[in-house]
Amino acid sequence: MKDRLQELQSEALEKVKYAEDLKALQDIRVAYLGKKGPITEVLRGMGKLSKEERPVIGQLANDVRESIASAIQTKQDKLEEEALEKQLEEESIDVTLPGRPVHVGGPHLLTSIIEEIEDLFIGMGFEIKEGPEVETDYFNFEALNLPKGHPARDMQDSFYITEELLLRTHTSPVQARTMKQKDGHEAVRMICPGKVYRRDTDDATHSHQFTQVEGLVVDENIKMSDLKGVLNAFAKQMFGSERDIRLRPSFFPFTEPSVEMDISCKMCGGEGCSVCKGTGWIEILGAGMVHPNVLETAGYDPEVYSGFAFGMGPERIAMLKYGVDDIRHFYTNDIRFLKQYHKV
Amino acid sequence: MLVSLNWLKQYVDIEDQTPEELAELITKTGIEVESVEPIAEKLNDVVVGHVLSCEQHPNADKLNLCQVDVGEETLQIICGAPNIAADQKVAVAKPGAVLPGNFKIKKAKLRGVESNGMICSLQELGVDEKDVPKEFVDGIFVFQDEVEVGENAIELLNLDDIIIELGLTPNRADCLSMLGVAYEVAAILDQPFTPQEEILHPVQEKASDYISVHVEDPDLNPYYGAFIVKEVKIGPSPLWMRNRLIAAGVRPINNVVDITNYVLLEYGQPLHAFDLDRFGTDEVVVRRAKENETITTLDEQKRNLKPDHLVITNGKQPTAIAGVMGGADSEVHEGTSNILLEAAYFQPVAVRTASKDHGLRSEASTRFEKGVDPNRVVRAGMKACELLEKYANGKVLDGVVEFDQLAREPKKVEITSSHINERLGTSIPDEEIADILRRLQFGYEQKGEMFTVTVPTRRGDVELFEDMLEEVARIYGYDNLPYTLPGGASQAGGLTLHQQLKRKVKNYLQGAGLDETITYSLTNAERVSQLVSREVKKQAAAPVSLAMPMSEEHSHLRLSILPELLASLSYNVARKQTDLAYYELGTVFISEEEQVTVQPKEQLRLSGALTGNWLVHPWQQEKKAVDFFVVKGLVEGMADLLDLKLTYKQAKLPDMHPGRTAEVYLGEKVIGFIGQVHPKLQNDLDLKDTYVFDLNAEELFAHYQKEEAFQAIPKYPSISRDIALVVEEQSAAGEIAETILHAGAPLVKDVRIFDVYQGEHLEEGKKSIAFNLLYMDPNRTLKDKEVEEAHEKILTAVKEKHQAELRG
Numbered sequence A: 001m002k003d004r005l006q007e008l009q010s011e012a013l014e015k016v017k018y019a020e021d022l023k024a025l026q027d028i029r030v031a032y033l034g035k036k037g038p039i040t041e042v043l044r045g046m047g048k049l050s051k052e053e054r055p056v057i058g059q060l061a062n063d064v065r066e067s068i069a070s071a072i073q074t075k076q077d078k079l080e081e082e083a084l085e086k087q088l089e090e091e092s093i094d095v096t097l098p099g100r101p102v103h104v105g106g107p108h109l110l111t112s113i114i115e116e117i118e119d120l121f122i123g124m125g126f127e128i129k130e131g132p133e134v135e136t137d138y139f140n141f142e143a144l145n146l147p148k149g150h151p152a153r154d155m156q157d158s159f160y161i162t163e164e165l166l167l168r169t170h171t172s173p174v175q176a177r178t179m180k181q182k183d184g185h186e187a188v189r190m191i192c193p194g195k196v197y198r199r200d201t202d203d204a205t206h207s208h209q210f211t212q213v214e215g216l217v218v219d220e221n222i223k224m225s226d227l228k229g230v231l232n233a234f235a236k237q238m239f240g241s242e243r244d245i246r247l248r249p250s251f252f253p254f255t256e257p258s259v260e261m262d263i264s265c266k267m268c269g270g271e272g273c274s275v276c277k278g279t280g281w282i283e284i285l286g287a288g289m290v291h292p293n294v295l296e297t298a299g300y301d302p303e304v305y306s307g308f309a310f311g312m313g314p315e316r317i318a319m320l321k322y323g324v325d326d327i328r329h330f331y332t333n334d335i336r337f338l339k340q341y342h343k344v
Numbered sequence B: 001m002l003v004s005l006n007w008l009k010q011y012v013d014i015e016d017q018t019p020e021e022l023a024e025l026i027t028k029t030g031i032e033v034e035s036v037e038p039i040a041e042k043l044n045d046v047v048v049g050h051v052l053s054c055e056q057h058p059n060a061d062k063l064n065l066c067q068v069d070v071g072e073e074t075l076q077i078i079c080g081a082p083n084i085a086a087d088q089k090v091a092v093a094k095p096g097a098v099l100p101g102n103f104k105i106k107k108a109k110l111r112g113v114e115s116n117g118m119i120c121s122l123q124e125l126g127v128d129e130k131d132v133p134k135e136f137v138d139g140i141f142v143f144q145d146e147v148e149v150g151e152n153a154i155e156l157l158n159l160d161d162i163i164i165e166l167g168l169t170p171n172r173a174d175c176l177s178m179l180g181v182a183y184e185v186a187a188i189l190d191q192p193f194t195p196q197e198e199i200l201h202p203v204q205e206k207a208s209d210y211i212s213v214h215v216e217d218p219d220l221n222p223y224y225g226a227f228i229v230k231e232v233k234i235g236p237s238p239l240w241m242r243n244r245l246i247a248a249g250v251r252p253i254n255n256v257v258d259i260t261n262y263v264l265l266e267y268g269q270p271l272h273a274f275d276l277d278r279f280g281t282d283e284v285v286v287r288r289a290k291e292n293e294t295i296t297t298l299d300e301q302k303r304n305l306k307p308d309h310l311v312i313t314n315g316k317q318p319t320a321i322a323g324v325m326g327g328a329d330s331e332v333h334e335g336t337s338n339i340l341l342e343a344a345y346f347q348p349v350a351v352r353t354a355s356k357d358h359g360l361r362s363e364a365s366t367r368f369e370k371g372v373d374p375n376r377v378v379r380a381g382m383k384a385c386e387l388l389e390k391y392a393n394g395k396v397l398d399g400v401v402e403f404d405q406l407a408r409e410p411k412k413v414e415i416t417s418s419h420i421n422e423r424l425g426t427s428i429p430d431e432e433i434a435d436i437l438r439r440l441q442f443g444y445e446q447k448g449e450m451f452t453v454t455v456p457t458r459r460g461d462v463e464l465f466e467d468m469l470e471e472v473a474r475i476y477g478y479d480n481l482p483y484t485l486p487g488g489a490s491q492a493g494g495l496t497l498h499q500q501l502k503r504k505v506k507n508y509l510q511g512a513g514l515d516e517t518i519t520y521s522l523t524n525a526e527r528v529s530q531l532v533s534r535e536v537k538k539q540a541a542a543p544v545s546l547a548m549p550m551s552e553e554h555s556h557l558r559l560s561i562l563p564e565l566l567a568s569l570s571y572n573v574a575r576k577q578t579d580l581a582y583y584e585l586g587t588v589f590i591s592e593e594e595q596v597t598v599q600p601k602e603q604l605r606l607s608g609a610l611t612g613n614w615l616v617h618p619w620q621q622e623k624k625a626v627d628f629f630v631v632k633g634l635v636e637g638m639a640d641l642l643d644l645k646l647t648y649k650q651a652k653l654p655d656m657h658p659g660r661t662a663e664v665y666l667g668e669k670v671i672g673f674i675g676q677v678h679p680k681l682q683n684d685l686d687l688k689d690t691y692v693f694d695l696n697a698e699e700l701f702a703h704y705q706k707e708e709a710f711q712a713i714p715k716y717p718s719i720s721r722d723i724a725l726v727v728e729e730q731s732a733a734g735e736i737a738e739t740i741l742h743a744g745a746p747l748v749k750d751v752r753i754f755d756v757y758q759g760e761h762l763e764e765g766k767k768s769i770a771f772n773l774l775y776m777d778p779n780r781t782l783k784d785k786e787v788e789e790a791h792e793k794i795l796t797a798v799k800e801k802h803q804a805e806l807r808g
Ligand SMILES: [Zn+2]
Pocket: A265, A266, A267, A268, A269, A270, A271, A272, A273, A274, A275, A276, A277, A278, A280, A281
């Protein structure tokens, strides 16, 4: 009996070794370990054995059974592994083929610039104010120290609708409205972005519609050095910390003193080049201390309150920062233009 | 204003700076310098030559063979200029000379004869043709002054000059004169400057014997001065004066005209010379023009006058439009010998109106419009008389005949150093402020820290404390201001809810694949009425149009963004960019009046336009053209984002596809529409199927409440049931879903349509719609029985309302 078991064991192990697939393995399992299999049969004949032999043969039969079962299991694992590998091999793809595009749109470049400016000034405690694009002559001009017949009105020829209504030529009327709203005693710290309109023939550097961001701070004891500090902080964040600023005298009817702010030219580092027309500086914005007439018109006592204002053109900033060479690009909405600036 | 540095040097010492350094200083301290340019590119070896003989070239009709003495030698030069003649003094470029354009002069043979140099025209020497005196435009330049043979012609002709162009802001009219520029530069460089006195040698005869002056409108003309200069000889003005005029961009004409122009440039005071013998009478009367009066001005134009225009008359008819242009009848000409010279102060408004109405902008009118220095009017007249004496052989009569009500008192402005320092954020000491005032040549009295400043009348722009603040600050230097930040109560900056929502919606649409555009608000008469949402149309009495548009293309304020978006799509499609998804968040302008009198309502609208393919993945053969449901999905997604419930009703709208358009409702209110653009309009724009949406963004935003956006995650399981209903073909699935939701309330939380079928196994004219219903109670687990009951109610309701049968 012992010999028979050992014979069965080696026979079964041999078969397992050469089993080629899971089915063959299953057949082996049934054939040797099944209830009708030869090992069970051997065990059935145990009754004939002596008392001493019985446990020995029993133990042996169990060992044989386990060794066959374990060999089958090992082989099965191996076959399964191979089958999976084969299947996965068959499933392989060309990973160099392009993926399914995720179609994402993006903001207009001017929106990106305006929101960047907004966020910079929000960080300095400014509010964002908006106002109508069709303005009254009063808020567009008169409240800003530009009475009727003022020669500076020539500087910005406008689109009138009636004698009293026009498309705003700057976003400054929003400043006048905000001051009026604050009623002459509350502090103001705001910027106003928006569309503005002037009677210009559209060409590479002119557009009858464009955008502006203007800012206003009014409080007790606002100084011109505050204007310089705020604009410097803005310029460094917007254009890079290595850029310098300078103020130089200019003229706007609604500010006195009035200045223009230049930043040092990035192309030449201030040495002078064609971009900065040899000066080393690039004009960025206009600014100044709020004219006492403007404060007074809005109900602020110029003896107590002072303030500063500034205004800039997002188109110009975009042109400088990203090398856009024609202002009309902003309004033709050529998809090839729009897409270029999605990363901005 | 063009400033000649050679001229400026006569007033102020600028030798320590290069022209570029000087320009930089002027820009930083006062006035933006727009350019620094030499009159001519570098020149050399051009000298005065004396034409000894001039004969015809043996082999060429139009060429002359000249022997020219240039000092050390006599050169044989061939010259083709028609005005060359023997005994002239001319400018000769010797062999080796380099002329503008890098033109090198060499010895050469012309038609077999040697030519050793070139006799030059002013243009060849770099002078702009518009500034060349007329007699020399078509030929060589001939010296009319005493000059030495062999002398350096470059210096004589001022061709070594450098011109700085000042970009003057309207307030700095004082620098429309060389004297003004000299004061400015002297202040910047801290150099002394005192203008010369005018020196006259009048004859015994009195001007008042020849002329009288009457001013009827002193408001417009507070000063009129008339000088008489007799027996002038018209001829060329001296070379130095011509040079300065050319440098300033003014063409020399003759001595009398040149002198008035020269004084205008030097003093900033326009003058006018009348031919006294052709003036017509012996009285000057200044008055407003009469209705229907006319004058022929010296440009030979007959001009109609209005009472808004101030005119100089001889008591009978106008002889000049004050400050703008003289009349042809009394113009100075070659035969003129007696001159009536006008030096006047005309109010800016009088000159501005006339120059605008007649389209005449001149050096003179520009200065009057900005206001001239009241203390320089008479002096300018005297200066011109002095020059007429010297350079036109004139006899100046005694006295000036005047009408005078002109205020000449300088303004006084009080400043204190503490106020200045408070406003600038500086600590400039009193002595430094005093020093700045001295440099500016502003008079002052100092009492402690208080300065009472007497502002010279040349600086009409300085009236207020703030103006003085600017004067002190700019001379002190803006570079020297510290950097500070505003103090006071700080406020938290931030976006309003409305502004946050704008950004939210933009981010959503961009994430969903749409590109933002910015189009023009001004559109044309046709487009303004296209694709206007019904509720906008209802409110707008008429489109708002400009009083004076620049072009028909931009004449009306838009009522819808869509026509502009479609134009953008069309632009791109024409450039082979065919798959496009655009949106814009912008304003439309709604006026409730036919004739606008008040500001129109500005409504924020959110519009989109999509054409071509929405999805493309070529190698997987995936391609989906944009359709109604793409656009509807975008809008639905946005409604979810804003926590809004929108409904859609089939609608027929102009310019839209009659079967593929829906109006969008928020509650009972129409807030816009979605759908396909009418194929006819698509065709006109060369567009394939194009779908649009147009919504009132203000309505979308008005109901949003941040705090209510959060809803608890359900704790109990939901039960899902499907039903398929057979209904009439025309039935609206959305309405049936609405009925289900209503009938199943409160247990049915959501109804989704997952299949729509029409065809085999269904009766003709019917369709089957399959709905997935979600039952839920947030507070407990539902029992099957409850769901059954609700389901029955739903079936009854849809049968009643929509004749819907359960599909077997
Ligand atoms: Zn540069």
